[in-house]
Amino acid sequence: MPLHIHPTIEATLHDLADYFVGKAREAITARGRFVVALSGGSSPKKLYELLASSSYRDQIAWPEVYFFFGDERNVPRTDPQSNYLMAKTALLAPLGIADDHIFAFRTELAPTAAAAAYTTEINAFFSPKPARFDLVLLGLGDNSHTASLFPHTEVLRATTAEVQAVFVPEVDMYRLTFTAPLINQARAVAFLVFGADKAAAVRRVRQGPRNAEEFPAQLIMPSAGERRWFLDAPAAADLAG
Numbered sequence: 001m002p003l004h005i006h007p008t009i010e011a012t013l014h015d016l017a018d019y020f021v022g023k024a025r026e027a028i029t030a031r032g033r034f035v036v037a038l039s040g041g042s043s044p045k046k047l048y049e050l051l052a053s054s055s056y057r058d059q060i061a062w063p064e065v066y067f068f069f070g071d072e073r074n075v076p077r078t079d080p081q082s083n084y085l086m087a088k089t090a091l092l093a094p095l096g097i098a099d100d101h102i103f104a105f106r107t108e109l110a111p112t113a114a115a116a117a118y119t120t121e122i123n124a125f126f127s128p129k130p131a132r133f134d135l136v137l138l139g140l141g142d143n144s145h146t147a148s149l150f151p152h153t154e155v156l157r158a159t160t161a162e163v164q165a166v167f168v169p170e171v172d173m174y175r176l177t178f179t180a181p182l183i184n185q186a187r188a189v190a191f192l193v194f195g196a197d198k199a200a201a202v203r204r205v206r207q208g209p210r211n212a213e214e215f216p217a218q219l220i221m222p223s224a225g226e227r228r229w230f231l232d233a234p235a236a237a238d239l240a241g
């Protein structure tokens, strides 16, 4: 489980952007397309802006890239909390990505219906093969959640590769999220984590006792794919060895 640790956030972002480019080129060469699930929250915004910048935008054949979201808040796409809005603003609009290459959650539906609709859309996209993303980007909360897999929620016990709706008391809202089995079908998973406030969570997930109920990101173990961590030094500070 390769660790990429850098002194600064900037260096970490460039390393992950290079990795993203590499995975995109690999997928497009092998299968004619690159299918990525974006993460939300605040950390990846800088990554998306970097990928859309003149330093990277010309390194990828963007018309061959298809964008999904690993999780979403149950809010309108115009809401400042929307992961879709963040990615649209930082990455998708600046790159002029065509609407039919962007698969956003239908958050106008009730949560359970939105989750079911997204599961159907994902399965139809990959049909007749199982849903296998080329890359799933993930963040990490300071409570060790990832995507919207929060501690002590029912979705942690999902055994099906699908999307589920889950009410998360901690954030007092419904979240829509890939289950761990769906994430674990990916060819590659990359965590982007920076800041000292995440150091304890990084240590718990990577080196703590196995307890997925407490540390849900421990569930992320791609069965036939790679898992990489892109960390700045403060986020890696508590790791032993």
Ligand SMILES: O=C(O)[C@H](O)[C@@H](O)[C@H](O)[C@H](O)COP(=O)(O)O
Pocket (backbone or CB within 6 Å): 039, 040, 041, 042, 043, 044, 071, 072, 073, 083, 138, 139, 140, 141, 145, 146, 147, 148
């Ligand atoms: O929808 C979300 O918020 C993300 O999917 C979530 O899992 C995020 O990655 C972590 O909460 C870290 O968020 P920050 O990057 O904002 O610390």
